[in-house]
Amino acid sequence: MTITLYGIKNCNSVKKATTKLEELDVSYDFHDYKKQGIDRDSLERWVKKLGIDTVLNKRGTTWRKLNDEQKQNADADVENAIDLMLDNTSMIKRPIIEGEYLEKAVLICGFDEEAMVLAFEK
Numbered sequence: 001m002t003i004t005l006y007g008i009k010n011c012n013s014v015k016k017a018t019t020k021l022e023e024l025d026v027s028y029d030f031h032d033y034k035k036q037g038i039d040r041d042s043l044e045r046w047v048k049k050l051g052i053d054t055v056l057n058k059r060g061t062t063w064r065k066l067n068d069e070q071k072q073n074a075d076a077d078v079e080n081a082i083d084l085m086l087d088n089t090s091m092i093k094r095p096i097i098e099g100e101y102l103e104k105a106v107l108i109c110g111f112d113e114e115a116m117v118l119a120f121e122k
Contacts, residue, residue, distance in 0.1 A: 002028075002029065002099050002100065003021070003026055003027070003028040003029070003097060003098070003099035003100075003101055003106065004028060004029045004030075004031050004097070004098055004099050005017060005018065005021065005028045005029070005030050005031070005095050005096075005097050006031045006033065006038070006042075006092075006094070006095060006096040006097070006098065007030075007031075007032070007033065007094040007095040007096070008032060008033055008034050008089075008090065008094060009030075009032055009034070011094050011095070013094050013095055013110065013111040014094050014095045014111075016111045016113075017095040017097065017111050017116070018030075020111075020113060020116050021097075021116070021120075024116065024117070024120045026101065026120050028097075028099075033089035033090070033092060033094075034089065034090075037086075037089060038085070038086065038089055038092065040082065040086060042098075043055070043082050043085055043086065043092070044082060046096060046098075046107070046109065047078060047081075047082065049107055050107065050109050052078050052081050054093065054109050054110075055085070055092060055093055055096075055109060056074070056081050056084075056085065056091060056092070056093070057090070057091050057092060057093040057094070060090060060091065062088050062090045062091050063091055066084070070084065093109050093110050094110070095108075095109075095110070095111060096108070096109050097116070097119075101119060101120055102122070104119070106119045106120075
């Protein structure tokens, strides 16, 4: 029953998710992208299950700072988008909550209180 919360410690959405997990009495491991990075396999798994539009954060300043060519390459090819996220972990939507809870697979991207309550019902 290991749940991992992926994100960046000072992110408001991650803080909300942390608080909600504690309210729901769900134990979890925290994986900090800034300190620990992220592996390609995890990103590919998330993109396969959730879609690139869900996982790639185009609303943040890191995306906005990319040049037009980088943005076009990411839009044209999922592998290019994954490469960008590997190099710029702040471009991964936060938080991502993944694992198994009470024999149910859990994968949530972004802070979604309702999805968290449903996923962690006892």
